[in-house]
Amino acid sequence: xxxxxxxxxEKGIISFISNDCNIKRRLLDLGFVSGSEVAFVRKNIFGSxxxxxxxxxxxxxxxxxxxxxxxxx
Amino acid sequence: MSKxxxxxxxxxxxxxxxxxxxxxxxxxxxxSSQHTGNWTGKTVDxxxxxxxxxxxxxxxxxxxxxYSLIATSKEEKISRDFIESKNYxxxxxxxxxxxxxxxxxxxxxxxxxTDNIVILLNLCDEAKKRNIEIDADKLSELLKIPVVKATxxxxxxxxxxLNEIDLICNNKKKSKINRITYINPIExxxxxxxxxxxxxxxxxxxxxxxxxxxxxxxxxxxKKAKNTLKKFELDKNKFDEKLTSSIFAKSxxxxxxxxxxxxxxxxxxxxxxxxxxxxxxxxxPAILMILGVVLYITIxxxxxxxxxxxxxxxxxxxxxxxxxxxxGFSQTLISLLDFGILRVLLWVxxxxxxxxxxxxxxxxxxxxxxxxxxxxxxxxSCFKFxxxxxxxxxxxxxxxxxxxxxxxxxxxxxxxxEQKLAIITNSLSPCNGRFPLLIAIISMFxxxxxxxxxxxxxxxxxxxxxxTLISSFCLTNTVLKGESSSFVLELPPxxxxxxxxxxxxxxKEKVVFVLLRAVVVAAPAGLVIWLLANVxxxxxxxxSIISEFLEPFGKLLGMDGVILLGFILGFPANEIVIPxxxxxxxxxxxxxxxxxxxxxxxxxxxxxxxxxxxxxxxIFSMFHFPCSTTLITVYKETKSLKCTLLSVVxxxxxxxxxxxxxxxxxxxx
Numbered sequence: 001x002x003x004x005x006x007x008x009x010e011k012g013i014i015s016f017i018s019n020d021c022n023i024k025r026r027l028l029d030l031g032f033v034s035g036s037e038v039a040f041v042r043k044n045i046f047g048s049x050x051x052x053x054x055x056x057x058x059x060x061x062x063x064x065x066x067x068x069x070x071x072x073x
Numbered sequence: 074m075s076k077x078x079x080x081x082x083x084x085x086x087x088x089x090x091x092x093x094x095x096x097x098x099x100x101x102x103x104x105s106s107q108h109t110g111n112w113t114g115k116t117v118d119x120x121x122x123x124x125x126x127x128x129x130x131x132x133x134x135x136x137x138x139x140y141s142l143i144a145t146s147k148e149e150k151i152s153r154d155f156i157e158s159k160n161y162x163x164x165x166x167x168x169x170x171x172x173x174x175x176x177x178x179x180x181x182x183x184x185x186x187t188d189n190i191v192i193l194l195n196l197c198d199e200a201k202k203r204n205i206e207i208d209a210d211k212l213s214e215l216l217k218i219p220v221v222k223a224t225x226x227x228x229x230x231x232x233x234x235l236n237e238i239d240l241i242c243n244n245k246k247k248s249k250i251n252r253i254t255y256i257n258p259i260e261x262x263x264x265x266x267x268x269x270x271x272x273x274x275x276x277x278x279x280x281x282x283x284x285x286x287x288x289x290x291x292x293x294x295x296k297k298a299k300n301t302l303k304k305f306e307l308d309k310n311k312f313d314e315k316l317t318s319s320i321f322a323k324s325x326x327x328x329x330x331x332x333x334x335x336x337x338x339x340x341x342x343x344x345x346x347x348x349x350x351x352x353x354x355x356x357x358p359a360i361l362m363i364l365g366v367v368l369y370i371t372i373x374x375x376x377x378x379x380x381x382x383x384x385x386x387x388x389x390x391x392x393x394x395x396x397x398x399x400x401g402f403s404q405t406l407i408s409l410l411d412f413g414i415l416r417v418l419l420w421v422x423x424x425x426x427x428x429x430x431x432x433x434x435x436x437x438x439x440x441x442x443x444x445x446x447x448x449x450x451x452x453x454s455c456f457k458f459x460x461x462x463x464x465x466x467x468x469x470x471x472x473x474x475x476x477x478x479x480x481x482x483x484x485x486x487x488x489x490x491e492q493k494l495a496i497i498t499n500s501l502s503p504c505n506g507r508f509p510l511l512i513a514i515i516s517m518f519x520x521x522x523x524x525x526x527x528x529x530x531x532x533x534x535x536x537x538x539x540x541t542l543i544s545s546f547c548l549t550n551t552v553l554k555g556e557s558s559s560f561v562l563e564l565p566p567x568x569x570x571x572x573x574x575x576x577x578x579x580x581k582e583k584v585v586f587v588l589l590r591a592v593v594v595a596a597p598a599g600l601v602i603w604l605l606a607n608v609x610x611x612x613x614x615x616x617s618i619i620s621e622f623l624e625p626f627g628k629l630l631g632m633d634g635v636i637l638l639g640f641i642l643g644f645p646a647n648e649i650v651i652p653x654x655x656x657x658x659x660x661x662x663x664x665x666x667x668x669x670x671x672x673x674x675x676x677x678x679x680x681x682x683x684x685x686x687x688x689x690x691x692i693f694s695m696f697h698f699p700c701s702t703t704l705i706t707v708y709k710e711t712k713s714l715k716c717t718l719l720s721v722v723x724x725x726x727x728x729x730x731x732x733x734x735x736x737x738x739x740x741x742x
Contacts, residue, residue: 021559023487023560024313026140028314029178029317030175030563031178031321033314033318034314035321036321044351044453045353045354046454048457049463049562051450051564055172056173059561060453060562061559061562062453062559062560
């Protein structure tokens with residue numbers, strides 16, 4: 001499954017970032033590397049952006065980008 | 074190493090992730106007052122200053138925050154190039170103690186480049202509050218790099234830092250280059266290049282991208298290294314991934330070794346605040362409420378000092394006139410000096426200064442607290458719909474302080490197209506220099522009640538936001554075609570603002586700024602108005618000829634020629650628009666006493682101002698052309714005449730359309 005499918009109170013481990021994600025480099029630097037723990041934090045009213053807790057900080061992604069990141073619960 | 078002629082000048086630089094307090098450390102070391110804030114990407118340029126410690130002079134550079142040396146954005150490249158240039162004697166790597174693991178990612182990369190590093194473990198107070206314990210000695214031992222614990226905001230640890238800098242710069246201490254072990258194929262490829270005596274970090278940069286290498290021998294090695302990667306199917310994407318995950322793996326191990334973390338009450342409390350500020354139903358009302366309170370304090374707080382200043386200045390003027398008469402100045406000269414130059418200058422200070430001096434510090438506190446990224450989170454869908462980047466909400470917010478700052482701040486937006494959108498539309502948010510005009514007109518013509526006045530001002534702000542969105546939408550669908558791209562928004566932890574320090578610092582900045590600008594801009598503008606009013610061309614003064622020429626345009630927009638002239642002369646600085654308009658009215662009519670807002674209103678009403686004039690002057694002040702400083706900044710940032718032109722046309726068009734619309738509604742309703 002992907003980050004976009006996570007819901008409230010869920011935690012997981014990052015498994016991959018798809019190559020067609022155009023902010024892959026930035027996501028890697030922020031700690032979205034395979035093996036990192038990630039937790040869902042909150043969603044905007046409109047469903048995007050979505051905030052995640054990664055490596056101790058809170059980072060928000062748009063939904064279409066969250067779909068590019070694989071996660072294992 | 075520094076090769077400066079002066080042997081005792083050493084160069085140091087501050088590097089680190091965004092929003093870890095580099096600028097605060099910079100200020101503590103140099104005693105300067107670089108603007109600080111609580112969000113990612115605040116420093117977009119290199120700041121430089123100097124200080125002396127232990128008889129050694131230091132040049133210090135504050136680098137823009139960066140997550141890694143594999144740079145993606147413009148300001149990150151600035152940092153990377155600086156770090157890899159090695160033109161420094163000591164690099165201070167500032168690390169956020171509350172976020173060790175991610176910060177180590179950058180540190181480990183830097184420590185492959187240079188061995189002259191000190192780690193400044195900053196925000197230790199925050200870490201303590203969050204029940205995070207870091208064993209600094211152990212960290213230092215594991216990394217073989219000196220570690221200084223600090224809370225830069227209150228100056229703690231700065232002395233220890235200076236001591237370590239001294240040790241490193243003067244060769245009394247060296248740290249050891251750290252090597253990260255990557256997975257096997259990468260190590261093999263690196264080895265090939267390292268055998269050609271290429272430093273490891275350069276080899277990594279070379280392997281990351283496709284390079285053309287002049288040197289034949291080196292080129293063979295490079296091809297060989299690249300082939301090794303190819304054999305293991307490590308294309309650019311995979312290479313990047315493996316590289317980063319190896320570094321993070323090491324960070325994780327180190328973090329696990331030195332850090333103890335327990336659940337803290339703070340994160341629970343912060344979560345509650347976030348639920349309020351970013352919650353489904355509460356987010357928009359909450360933010361409007363906070364802004365409303367700030368505006369209320371601004372209006373309420375500026376009434377009294379403004380009236381007081383006007384009284385004092387009035388007395389001062391009368392006194393000065395007497396002196397000038399006694400000295401024997403001619404009437405014309407006195408009129409020129411007093412009504413021309415001095416009065417505009419004093420008005421700028423009396424009417425414009427108090428609201429600015431109150432609003433700006435309050436705004437700085439909100440910034441320090443960490444509110445802006447939350448606003449960006451809430452509004453992203455709107456910006457996305459209009460083809461813009463969610464971070465444009467951040468630059469819009471900065472625009473409320475100063476448009477030129479907002480325009481420079483647009484560098485945090487990665488996509489070129491979206492960056493241009495943010496730059497072009499920035500002057501649609503009324504800056505600090507325009508707030509006083511809005512406040513003065515609202516309290517003269519709409520309501521005396523402070524509460525209602527702040528509601529009206531708040532609606533003006535909302536209107537400006539709506540216009541920003543509409544303009545972005547129109548631009549996206551016409552001249553700046555494209556789709557909204559991806560972006561990452563960091564939501565930093567809340568930081569308790571340092572009220573006194575922040576208020577004092579931004580107040581100080583504003584006092585100097587406004588007074589200087591008042592002298593530089595208002596005085597000559599007052600002179601121009603006086604000359605226009607007193608140089609006659611046939612029967613009528615130049616002023617009346619010009620304002621009569623502008624009159625039809627003014628009337629079409631529900632204003633008059635003098636007001637338009639005020640805006641045109643206010644091009645160098647928006648602060649002087651209202652004083653200029655008043656001066657122009659006064660110079661043609663009788664002189665009135667102007668010791669209160671009420672008397673200013675009388676001047677305006679006597680010159681035909683109605684509610685419509687007042688409303689449209691407000692609208693036009695929010696939406697006309699940017700001030701000269703902003704315009705120059707737009708050109709500097711975009712290097713494009715088209716964008717500069719658009720940044721004039723867009724707000725002007727919005728203003729003209731809105732003013733004609735209200736004019737029509739008022740005429741026919």
